[in-house]
Amino acid sequence: MTTTPPAPRPYQSYVYAYPHKTAYRPLGERRPSLRTLWAGEPKDALSLYLHIPFCEVRCGFCNLFTRIGAPGELTTRYLDALERQAEAVRDALGDEEPVRFAAAAFGGGTPTYLTADELDRLCDIAEKRMGADLAAVPLSVETSPSTATADRLAVLAARGATRLSIGVQSFVAEEAKAAVRPQRGSDVAAALGRIRDSAVPVLNIDLIYGIGGQTARTWRYSLDAALDWRPEELYLYPLYVRPLTGLDRRVRESDREWDARRLALYRQGRDHLLDRGYEQVSMRMFRRTDAPGAGEARGPDDYACQTDGMIGLGCGARSYTSRLHYSFDYAVGASEVRGIIDDYTRTEDFGHAEVGFAMTGDESRRRHLLQSLLQAGGLATEEYRSRFGTAPEDDFGPELARFAALGWLDRDAPAGLLRLGPEGLAHSDALGPELFSPAVRAGMAAYEPK
Numbered sequence: 001m002t003t004t005p006p007a008p009r010p011y012q013s014y015v016y017a018y019p020h021k022t023a024y025r026p027l028g029e030r031r032p033s034l035r036t037l038w039a040g041e042p043k044d045a046l047s048l049y050l051h052i053p054f055c056e057v058r059c060g061f062c063n064l065f066t067r068i069g070a071p072g073e074l075t076t077r078y079l080d081a082l083e084r085q086a087e088a089v090r091d092a093l094g095d096e097e098p099v100r101f102a103a104a105a106f107g108g109g110t111p112t113y114l115t116a117d118e119l120d121r122l123c124d125i126a127e128k129r130m131g132a133d134l135a136a137v138p139l140s141v142e143t144s145p146s147t148a149t150a151d152r153l154a155v156l157a158a159r160g161a162t163r164l165s166i167g168v169q170s171f172v173a174e175e176a177k178a179a180v181r182p183q184r185g186s187d188v189a190a191a192l193g194r195i196r197d198s199a200v201p202v203l204n205i206d207l208i209y210g211i212g213g214q215t216a217r218t219w220r221y222s223l224d225a226a227l228d229w230r231p232e233e234l235y236l237y238p239l240y241v242r243p244l245t246g247l248d249r250r251v252r253e254s255d256r257e258w259d260a261r262r263l264a265l266y267r268q269g270r271d272h273l274l275d276r277g278y279e280q281v282s283m284r285m286f287r288r289t290d291a292p293g294a295g296e297a298r299g300p301d302d303y304a305c306q307t308d309g310m311i312g313l314g315c316g317a318r319s320y321t322s323r324l325h326y327s328f329d330y331a332v333g334a335s336e337v338r339g340i341i342d343d344y345t346r347t348e349d350f351g352h353a354e355v356g357f358a359m360t361g362d363e364s365r366r367r368h369l370l371q372s373l374l375q376a377g378g379l380a381t382e383e384y385r386s387r388f389g390t391a392p393e394d395d396f397g398p399e400l401a402r403f404a405a406l407g408w409l410d411r412d413a414p415a416g417l418l419r420l421g422p423e424g425l426a427h428s429d430a431l432g433p434e435l436f437s438p439a440v441r442a443g444m445a446a447y448e449p450k
Contacts (some may be wrong), residue, residue, distance in 0.1 A: 015432030022445030034092035051314030065316035086129035137159035210239035232291035326356030378419020
């Protein structure tokens, strides 16, 4: 008699990149030059990411690499360093073969913390130093209610932004306060109105479920308040409480109760958006079916991360080559973040990778499977075979068998397509960590939060 294996907890880790930066380690004397790293790498479909690590406030749930405020001339010094880094990276890419960027994004932090003139300079760095044609590729920019001002948005629209993503999290004042998200409803509405007036074609609104005091009724209110703006995209994020964040140790529900509540709210939100004319792209992402890019498997800021290289500029950004993922040091605590930013602004030599994780063949296979499977479109097995010479079942048979036994795989998927069913997508934050390698697990476990 066969028995169904016990399901892991549904909310373990948001796998937005693999391996996670907590598995990275200082490269020390082995730090390779960027020119050596990028030699022989495909450079015809790169993604460019510029990281701005400043916010006006720090939300209680945030464990991103960011600091509150930028005293003195810190933003100027940061952009100066970003320009030095861009020059070093572009030199390392060389001119032996064409270098082309297929997508660009400004993230953070809050990129629109910068002034309009500083945003113009940021675009100049991307275009004049790196060679990206921002008017010809998808350009996604993150913003916030208090920084989405008309002058900033005008710069972004003029420079080719195709997508603006704003974190609202909740349209209910009490819930925003519970999430340590200081904002006024009038400011949120004004910012959304200015974004629509900017004529940037894609608006994304981020919402969070699982906030203390949130109910099915208040969650429906936030969903409908967001839908009133007819956003082309909506991201629904489960609340996580991470070490060193403002909400750390504030959650009083048991793990089981909180998991059940978040899962019920996720299903409510998913079903509501599907009923209102949205398609599900991943566990978190929903796109209006008549929006630009509808029917595609990936979002505009989610380039072909399984196969394409990434150039990250800024002290919180990561870069990907086929052999090494690299970045700078990572922290969440305020003093540690300030120290890393200060070190970055003083750096003159950006020609080497400092912190990273070596990508073996096994790790590349895991990354490809994981980041394909977590998209609703799934993985074409022939694509996997042509890249690696094996089938997913050959490399990850036990894991896929477990997912099937848990009811996470879509049994009705067409031949040659491996994809998740509705329950698999609902449990993406459990499925992803199941595919982490022993080396990545060990690195993450050994990391000391700072």
